Amino acid sequence: MTSVLVTGASRGLGRHIAVAFAQQHCRVGINCVRRLAEAAETGELVTQAGGEPLLCRADVSRVGDVDEMFAVLRDRWETLDVLVNNAGIADDRLTMQMSEAQWQRVLDVTVRGASLCAARAAAMMPRGGHIVNIASLSGAVGRAGQANYSAAKAALIGMTKSLAAELGNANIRVNAVLPGYLPTEMGAAAPRAMAQAARDSVLGRLADPDEVARFIEHLCSTQGVSGQVFSIDSRLWG
Numbered sequence: 001m002t003s004v005l006v007t008g009a010s011r012g013l014g015r016h017i018a019v020a021f022a023q024q025h026c027r028v029g030i031n032c033v034r035r036l037a038e039a040a041e042t043g044e045l046v047t048q049a050g051g052e053p054l055l056c057r058a059d060v061s062r063v064g065d066v067d068e069m070f071a072v073l074r075d076r077w078e079t080l081d082v083l084v085n086n087a088g089i090a091d092d093r094l095t096m097q098m099s100e101a102q103w104q105r106v107l108d109v110t111v112r113g114a115s116l117c118a119a120r121a122a123a124m125m126p127r128g129g130h131i132v133n134i135a136s137l138s139g140a141v142g143r144a145g146q147a148n149y150s151a152a153k154a155a156l157i158g159m160t161k162s163l164a165a166e167l168g169n170a171n172i173r174v175n176a177v178l179p180g181y182l183p184t185e186m187g188a189a190a191p192r193a194m195a196q197a198a199r200d201s202v203l204g205r206l207a208d209p210d211e212v213a214r215f216i217e218h219l220c221s222t223q224g225v226s227g228q229v230f231s232i233d234s235r236l237w238g
Contacts, residue, residue: 002024003073004084012209014031018045029054029056056072060112085118087114106149110156111155118133132220135157135177176230177232178229180235181233
């Protein structure tokens with residue numbers, strides 16, 4: 001049975017990704033920090049979809065937490081096939097008004113967390129596997145008021161390419177996905193930005209979290225794709 005760890009999976013896109021893999025009858029690690037009740041709901045959805053859930057409580061920005069989480073995964077599953085680095089936070093403010101703590105926390109969770117998890121996941125992929133980093137269009141084009149978030153997501157894109165080069169000989173594929181502006185809890189917290197994203201779309205609509213999740217699940221079934229950045233959106237860029 002394929003083993004998958006999705007970080008930040010208690011709700012939002014992470015929950016959709018967990019369910020998409022469950023529909024393929026995977027074992028799914030559901031990572032969260034505090035939202036245990038919501039993570040349990042994700043676990044119920046994973047079970048209903050035909051998967052086998054495993055709750056993995058850990059702050060991915062903390063080395064000790066990550067080590068404990070992967071020790072549990074190794075004990076339960078021995079190997080890991082897929083890691084989806086979905087955990088990330090936004091704390092928007094104009095740069096001149098942004099505190100050092102706001103900068104550091106966004107970078108710690110989004111970038112350091114992804115790096116810590118990727119290193120440990122790769123060690124559990126002796127037969128190869130797939131790492132998907134959830135980046136953002138903000139990391140490719142930048143957004144006013146999101147210097148910390150844009151920098152963090154841009155770092156994920158660069159990290160994706162470096163990891164792909166480092167891990168290719170081990171048959172570990174590494175790709176990044178830009179999921180577009182989603183009508184999830186995080187997206188709905190900024191209604192004006194969400195409305196603008198719909199206006200910027202050539203289809204006049206937001207991205208769909210189920211479509212993004214299914215794309216990620218399919219991407220992880222491929223054998224010859226690595227070091228790529230995929231925008232699952234209908235806004236023009238680049």
